[in-house]
Amino acid sequence: MAIKISLEELLEAGAHFGHQAKRWNPKMASYLYGIQEGVHVFDLTKTKVAMEEALDVLKNAAKEGKNILILGTKKQCKEKIIEIGKETGMPYVSERxxxxxxxxxxxxKRSISKLSEMKTKMAAGEYKKYTKKERLLLEREITRLERFFGGISTLEKLPDMLFVVDTHKETQAVKEALKMKIETIGIVDSNSDPTVVDYPIPMNDDAAKALEYVLDLVKKAILEGQSKKK
Structure with missing residues (x-):
């Protein structure tokens, strides 16, 4: 059963507003309805269709036990990205x-192993023999590593899929996924190139409410898929 998407809720959340028309990417033309006060407006019926397809892909991937890396580093979505990662057990990146x-x-993987080793030693009290200053430096290093690698510490191999909030901002990640032949799903705004991902979701990638709405559906799709895993 497909996950229900509400056009009304997308509209209320401001998902239809793109960027200033002068900043647009012509490749987004087919997803746009028009221009309002100098700002591109998305055709939400097309957004809904694209979102349904993307959610279906996510649900099936989770059902098949695939690893989906969730990426979103914008301040509007960081907490939600962490929430999805922790509730689904999927790897995530919420920092740079x-x-x-x-x-x-x-x-x-070496950096992840270093983090794991340092946390184990800290918990076992192996750092007590160091000076207070040395322990402080070690704690800071653990915090730094945790910040960047904590969300992907469970990754034993490359992920099977990458979900990206704002493909324009996360160009490097999208390029790496393409090079490594990793399937991609991405939220693309009017200034983005929808052809760089396998499943583009055309919508506002800045509005906190719009991002929260779609990310809640992403979480739901993954959890539903996992519940049907064989």
Whole structure:
């Protein structure tokens, strides 16, 4: 059963507002309804169709036990990205994307291993023999590593899929996924290139309410898929 998407709620959340018309990407033309006060407006019926397809893909991927990396570093969606990651068990990135996360995955795994090792030693009290200043430096390093790698600490191999909030902002991540042949789903605003992802979701990528609405549906799709996993 398809996840229900409300055109009214998308409209109320401001999902239909794009960027200033002068900043648009012509490749987005087919998803746009027109221009209002110098701002592009999305055709929400097309947004709904694209969203339904993307959610269906996410649900099936979760049902098949695939690993979906959830990426969103904008302040409007950070907390929701963490929430999705923790509630679904999927890997996530809510801080700055580190170049090479996908294309230099072996190095990433070394950093993740370092974090795990340091946390284990800290919990076991192995750092008590160090001076107060040295312990403080170690704690800061753990905090730094946790900030950047905590959300992907469960990744044993490259993810099967990448979900991206704002493909324009996360260009590096999208390029890495393309290079590594990782399937992609992305929220694309009127200034974005929808052809760089496999499943574009055309909508406002700045409005907190709009992002919260779609990300709640993303979480629902993954959880529904996981509940039907064989």
């Amino acid at each position: 994307w580190l170049g090479g996360t996908l294309t230099n995955f072996d190095q990433m």
